Amino acid sequence: MELGPHAVYIWSAYGVVVVTLAALIGWLVADGRRQQRLIEEIEARGLGGTRSRR
Amino acid sequence: MLVMQSLTQRLANPSNFMALSARLLPWCWVVAAGLIGSGLYLAFFGSPPDYQQGQTVKIMYIHVPAAWLSMLIYTLIALSSFGLLVFRHPLADVSAKAAAPLGATFTFLALATGSLWGKPMWGTFWVWDPRLTSVLILLFLYLGLIALRSSIEDEALAAKLTAVLSLVGIAILPVIKFSVEWNSLHQPASVMRLGAPTIHASLLWPLFVMALGMTVLFTALQLKAMRNEILRRRVKALRRIAATSAADLSQQPAE
Numbered sequence: 287m288e289l290g291p292h293a294v295y296i297w298s299a300y301g302v303v304v305v306t307l308a309a310l311i312g313w314l315v316a317d318g319r320r321q322q323r324l325i326e327e328i329e330a331r332g333l334g335g336t337r338s339r340r
Numbered sequence: 341m342l343v344m345q346s347l348t349q350r351l352a353n354p355s356n357f358m359a360l361s362a363r364l365l366p367w368c369w370v371v372a373a374g375l376i377g378s379g380l381y382l383a384f385f386g387s388p389p390d391y392q393q394g395q396t397v398k399i400m401y402i403h404v405p406a407a408w409l410s411m412l413i414y415t416l417i418a419l420s421s422f423g424l425l426v427f428r429h430p431l432a433d434v435s436a437k438a439a440a441p442l443g444a445t446f447t448f449l450a451l452a453t454g455s456l457w458g459k460p461m462w463g464t465f466w467v468w469d470p471r472l473t474s475v476l477i478l479l480f481l482y483l484g485l486i487a488l489r490s491s492i493e494d495e496a497l498a499a500k501l502t503a504v505l506s507l508v509g510i511a512i513l514p515v516i517k518f519s520v521e522w523n524s525l526h527q528p529a530s531v532m533r534l535g536a537p538t539i540h541a542s543l544l545w546p547l548f549v550m551a552l553g554m555t556v557l558f559t560a561l562q563l564k565a566m567r568n569e570i571l572r573r574r575v576k577a578l579r580r581i582a583a584t585s586a587a588d589l590s591q592q593p594a595e
Contacts, residue, residue, distance in 0.1 A: 287384060290395040292460040299399045299456040303406070303449055307557075310445050314564045321571035328578045 375553030421503035438565035
């Protein structure tokens with residue numbers, strides 16, 4: 287595909303968007319897994335388990 | 341109206357929200373990927389170069405949706421803040437907190453892609469123009485909301501103060517909207533305007549598909565961020581219960 291003399295600006299703009307959104311999605315997925323793991327750890331130790339004991 | 345009220349009442353229970361969002365999320369990811377993929381195909385293979393800007397118009401397909409979302413997300417934060425302060429909706433603060441980093445990200449993308457579009461078109465990456473400057477202020481506002489919340493330990497107080505700041509900050513949105521009419525280098529509105537869009541249909545359709553795709557992507561990101569925040573609050577609650585139980589046990593006299 288021929289993008290003309292300003293191709294570097296076009297590809298850079300798309301590159302910034304792809305990298306930033308990939309980082310954002312990665313951060314959200316990692317954060318979700320971390321919170322889920324923390325809940326499982328607390329419940330496995332029986333701490334804060336009043337809810338599960340009820 | 342009644343349906344909306346019933347939905348917001350049902351979603352006031354975080355467990356209902358978690359169940360509903362778990363079902364919605366996979367669909368949002370798939371629809372967003374499909375729309376963005378189709379939009380990119382239309383943008384690169386189905387739309388002509390602009391008669392003035394040539395192929396650099398391709399940047400429009402990511403710049404304009406990011407700019408729209410930067411304002412849409414701020415509107416969502418302001419509405420959520422209103423919901424927290426007036427109706428004390430349990431998920432309102434979760435929504436406002438989750439949306440702030442997403443809004444900052446899309447505002448950064450609007451500025452970065454705009455800057456990369458500006459260099460070949462205006463001859464400079466940056467100029468202290470009313471539109472660019474007001475969007476930069478919006479980015480600082482998002483960062484301010486995040487910083488204010490994280491600087492206050494009392495979560496309820498942090499939520500209220502952040503909500504007040506976000507409602508005050510909504511004044512930036514009309515400034516951004518009308519700034520292109522104030523001796524700005526930025527081109528005037530060509531899609532969201534009174535009357536028909538001034539942009540040709542061959543460029544408008546890929547833009548529309550990309551904007552829709554990015555909006556669905558934001559919906560997925562927001563649902564995911566809200567789920568994370570609910571889990572984070574659950575962790576804190578469980579730790580509080582654990583600490584209280586431990587304190588109760590230590591106060592019981594030994595038999």
